[in-house]
Amino acid sequence: MDKIKILAIETSCDETAAAVLFGDKIKSSIVYSQLNLHRKTDGIVPEVASRAHIEKIITVVEQALLDARTRPKEIDLVAVTIGPGLIGSLLVGVDTAKALGFIWGKPMVPINHVEGHIYANFVREIKNKKSKIKNIFPAIALIASGGHTSLILMRGHGNYKLLGSTLDDAAGECFDKVAKILNLGYPGGPAIAAAAVKSKILNPKSKISFPRPMIDSGNFDFSFSGLKTAVLYAVRNLEKYYQVTRLPDYIITAIAAEFQQVVADVLISKTIKAARVYKAKLIMLGGGVAANKLLRRHLRAAVKKELPNSLFLIPNSRLCTDNAAMIGLCAYYRYLKDKKNLKNWREIKINLNPKL
Ligand code: KG4
Ligand code: ZN
Numbered sequence: 001m002d003k004i005k006i007l008a009i010e011t012s013c014d015e016t017a018a019a020v021l022f023g024d025k026i027k028s029s030i031v032y033s034q035l036n037l038h039r040k041t042d043g044i045v046p047e048v049a050s051r052a053h054i055e056k057i058i059t060v061v062e063q064a065l066l067d068a069r070t071r072p073k074e075i076d077l078v079a080v081t082i083g084p085g086l087i088g089s090l091l092v093g094v095d096t097a098k099a100l101g102f103i104w105g106k107p108m109v110p111i112n113h114v115e116g117h118i119y120a121n122f123v124r125e126i127k128n129k130k131s132k133i134k135n136i137f138p139a140i141a142l143i144a145s146g147g148h149t150s151l152i153l154m155r156g157h158g159n160y161k162l163l164g165s166t167l168d169d170a171a172g173e174c175f176d177k178v179a180k181i182l183n184l185g186y187p188g189g190p191a192i193a194a195a196a197v198k199s200k201i202l203n204p205k206s207k208i209s210f211p212r213p214m215i216d217s218g219n220f221d222f223s224f225s226g227l228k229t230a231v232l233y234a235v236r237n238l239e240k241y242y243q244v245t246r247l248p249d250y251i252i253t254a255i256a257a258e259f260q261q262v263v264a265d266v267l268i269s270k271t272i273k274a275a276r277v278y279k280a281k282l283i284m285l286g287g288g289v290a291a292n293k294l295l296r297r298h299l300r301a302a303v304k305k306e307l308p309n310s311l312f313l314i315p316n317s318r319l320c321t322d323n324a325a326m327i328g329l330c331a332y333y334r335y336l337k338d339k340k341n342l343k344n345w346r347e348i349k350i351n352l353n354p355k356l
Pocket of ligand 2 (some may be wrong): 113115145146150288321322
């Protein structure tokens with residue numbers, strides 16, 4: 001294996017992240033989360049996010065190098081997320097990476113953030129443990145995050161076909177909006193998951209039920225905005241019925257549990273269908289929503305039951321939410337595939353809508 005040393009930078013949304021990799025081995029991964037900042041506004045204010053990136057980026061890069069006991073001159077290439085994401089946030093990472101590429105005289109690799117989420121699955125540790133199957137392609141990747149919900153067919157490294165994506169809200173965005181409706185705080189994913197766990201204790205026989213959007217649509221697209229509206233109307237109707245301005249906890253937790261189950265059901269059903277249609281040898285999960293324990297457990301069980309000969313990979317939760325290690329892993333595989341196609345810092349540009 002080629003032990004090329006990579007410095008990777010990721011600032012597409014609200015995490016300031018840098019990582020150092022030796023080949024596909026993560027030597028350090030620093031993630032400075034802006035969550036506390038955005039809690040105050042119950043969501044991300046882009047201007048606040050980019051300012052916070054500026055304040056932290058140098059410290060985060062220095063810490064990544066320090067933790068990996070690596071000096072700048074040992075780095076062989078600099079990888080950076082060029083999009084999709086918030087433009088002000090992306091600018092900070094891209095300009096920092098370009099400055100380092102220029103000063104250190106290193107080649108660069110521009111990375112699509114969604115592709116990075118897929119490659120979180122290719123970290124050496126899980127790959128080694130599970131690589132009983134030599135040939136892993138065709139593979140299906142479900143990427144569900146705050147900005148994306150996509151089913152992707154992979155026929156080889158760097159060879160993608162987008163099978164379907166959300167027509168409106170992303171799954172994570174829907175978690176965040178529903179958490180807001182239920183007054184559970186930000187970010188919505190972990191808040192809903194925590195409330196859903198309590199639901200079993202408080203209300204074992206909940207009657208709350210929402211439709212599974214587009215579950216039988218016959219394609220691989222998703223839609224989550226109607227589900228958010230269904231939750232909103234359910235809350236309003238229940239508040240009216242009980243004549244309260246805030247529903248009791250046992251109802252809130254029951255709604256959270258049913259909502260989480262609906263999202264998981266839809267994501268799992270479409271992923272299994274896609275894996276069947278394309279005879280996937282490998283099924284992968286990625287993105288912040290992939291940190292959801294119910295989704296992880298149920299998708300693993302569904303693959304085991306329905307596609308017993310397929311391999312199932314899932315990154316640990318820290319690699320599901322935004323981080324720079326996944327960007328470095330993606331850059332590593334790009335480098336292996338096409339060593340001659342490294343870029344000069346001048347060629348690195350933000351692309352808000354990069355093609356897979
Ligand atoms: O991948 P990510 O860190 O950033 C984007 O690229 O968007 O994903 C963040 C999203 C947020 O919407 C957050 O609510 C969701 O992932 N999320 C979760 C969980 N942890 C984070 N959703 C469901 N369950 C979780 N445990
Ligand atoms: Zn992401």
